[in-house]
Amino acid sequence: MAAATLDQVLAVCAANRERDLADLVRLLRQPSISAEDSGVAECAALVQQFFLDAGFAPTLLPTAGHPMVFAERSGAAGQPTVLIYGHYDVQPPDPVAAWVSPPFEPAIRDGRLFARGAGDNKGQFFAQLAGVRAWLETAGELPVNVKFLIEGEEETGSPHLEALVAEHRELLAADLVYTSDGPVIDDAYPIVVYGVRGLLYVELTARGAKHDLHSGNWGGIAPNPAWTLVRLLNTMLDADNNVVIPGFGDDIQPVSPRMRRAMDAIPLDQARSLAELGIGQLPPPAGVPYFDRLMARPTLNIAGITSGYGGAGSKTVLPAEATVKIDMRLVPNQDPDDIFDKVSAHVRAVAPEVKIQRLGSMRPSSTPLDHPFAVPVRRAVERGFGSRPVDVPLLGGSLPDAVWTKTLGLPSFLVPYANHDEANHAPNENLVVERFYAGIRTAAALLAELAGGRPMPAPGSR
Numbered sequence: 001m002a003a004a005t006l007d008q009v010l011a012v013c014a015a016n017r018e019r020d021l022a023d024l025v026r027l028l029r030q031p032s033i034s035a036e037d038s039g040v041a042e043c044a045a046l047v048q049q050f051f052l053d054a055g056f057a058p059t060l061l062p063t064a065g066h067p068m069v070f071a072e073r074s075g076a077a078g079q080p081t082v083l084i085y086g087h088y089d090v091q092p093p094d095p096v097a098a099w100v101s102p103p104f105e106p107a108i109r110d111g112r113l114f115a116r117g118a119g120d121n122k123g124q125f126f127a128q129l130a131g132v133r134a135w136l137e138t139a140g141e142l143p144v145n146v147k148f149l150i151e152g153e154e155e156t157g158s159p160h161l162e163a164l165v166a167e168h169r170e171l172l173a174a175d176l177v178y179t180s181d182g183p184v185i186d187d188a189y190p191i192v193v194y195g196v197r198g199l200l201y202v203e204l205t206a207r208g209a210k211h212d213l214h215s216g217n218w219g220g221i222a223p224n225p226a227w228t229l230v231r232l233l234n235t236m237l238d239a240d241n242n243v244v245i246p247g248f249g250d251d252i253q254p255v256s257p258r259m260r261r262a263m264d265a266i267p268l269d270q271a272r273s274l275a276e277l278g279i280g281q282l283p284p285p286a287g288v289p290y291f292d293r294l295m296a297r298p299t300l301n302i303a304g305i306t307s308g309y310g311g312a313g314s315k316t317v318l319p320a321e322a323t324v325k326i327d328m329r330l331v332p333n334q335d336p337d338d339i340f341d342k343v344s345a346h347v348r349a350v351a352p353e354v355k356i357q358r359l360g361s362m363r364p365s366s367t368p369l370d371h372p373f374a375v376p377v378r379r380a381v382e383r384g385f386g387s388r389p390v391d392v393p394l395l396g397g398s399l400p401d402a403v404w405t406k407t408l409g410l411p412s413f414l415v416p417y418a419n420h421d422e423a424n425h426a427p428n429e430n431l432v433v434e435r436f437y438a439g440i441r442t443a444a445a446l447l448a449e450l451a452g453g454r455p456m457p458a459p460g461s462r
């Protein structure tokens with residue numbers, strides 16, 4: 001009996017184009033706004049049905065919030081297991097009046113499918129399912145073991161993901177994690193992302209007198225908490241924008257030659273990107289390349305300062321309170337708990353009267369660029385998109401990727417399928433339809449590449 005090859009599966013994908021798109025449209029018609037608990041349970045049931053129809057035996061994993069859909073096919077003895085993550089919930093569609101066509105009535109214009117969730121994330125996780133089911137339709141089984149975890153509250157910050165993953169370690173046991181979410185940098189080339197910066201968000205509060213005072217009657221008598229904060233902040237960052245809180249940089253890893261090559265190879269027109277933002281030149285330190293700033297260096301960003309009077313004209317007030325919100329983007333190996341301790345110790349040492357409050361955090365995460373599974377992932381993307389992917393060592397932003405790399409200890413690859421202008425979280429969210437199909441081909445190719453590119457025996461031939 002003939003073996004099922006990737007070429008055969010891709011031919012089935014080509015034959016399935018209309019049905020795959022129709023299924024995605026059906027999924028997009030079902031609202032699933034986690035923030036408003038609107039349609040989420042119905043959408044979870046629909047996602048389950050799609051997995052059932054494809055030949056899986058899906059289950060709903062309950063959480064304290066919305067359930068996650070889990071489905072697996074683990075019949076490929078001796079082959080690796082890929083855990084595919086995605087989310088079926090969407091952002092609220094407001095402002096609805098700004099949509100050209102209603103957010104939950106999918107419409108195709110200019111080769112793009114417009115609907116809330118088209119790119120973020122229904123169109124992307126459904127591409128994975130469509131690629132996998134093409135294998136099942138061609139061969140009756142899969143060349144590798146595949147598990148899906150499709151979350152229902154990613155858009156509200158994945159509040160239960162960490163606990164669920166920790167609780168279901170055995171169920172989720174795998175060799176790698178594969179996620180398609182977010183947009184590419186430029187539609188001209190696909191990307192493979194290997195990690196994310198972490199985050200620590202704190203608020204500092206300084207207090208002076210019991211209430212605001214007349215700055216003439218009390219200036220020189222009452223302390224000014226705004227100055228207290230300014231002086232404290234000035235001890236945290238030097239003129240070269242290096243964070244100088246003791247111990248802050250202890251765990252930062254040097255840039256490896258492999259990472260250097262990858263950063264240098266990202267084809268971004270930096271001058272144009274700066275010009276678009278109205279930025280004349282990069283801030284200090286001089287000589288640090290563009291992507292080092294996003295991938296190799298942490299930041300300590302003043303997100304907002306509030307104190308006294310900021311309105312029109314003048315008011316001679318001596319403020320009673322000052323607060324500053326600070327977000328720190330952390331690079332791999334920095335731990336938000338440890339950094340919080342170090343920032344707290346610094347505040348205690350320099351300005352013990354200032355209160356520090358932790359508002360949130362996320363661990364950084366990274367998978368080595370030379371991880372053995374990076375090879376099949378890159379090959380699959382090249383096969384699906386028809387061009388070689390660009391390696392992006394780290395996203396400047398933060399995602400809960402450490403759930404995979406640290407809690408489960410697995411390599412994790414993020415391969416966005418959506419166009420750079422998918423308008424996720426915004427009106428007129430859209431997915432270029434051809435990119436949906438490229439995603440389906442990539443998912444199908446991923447299974448073949450993970451199986452070593454070897455043809456899989458057709459049913460009955462073993």
Ligand SMILES: [Zn+2]
Binds near residue numbers: 155425
């Ligand atoms: Zn989103």
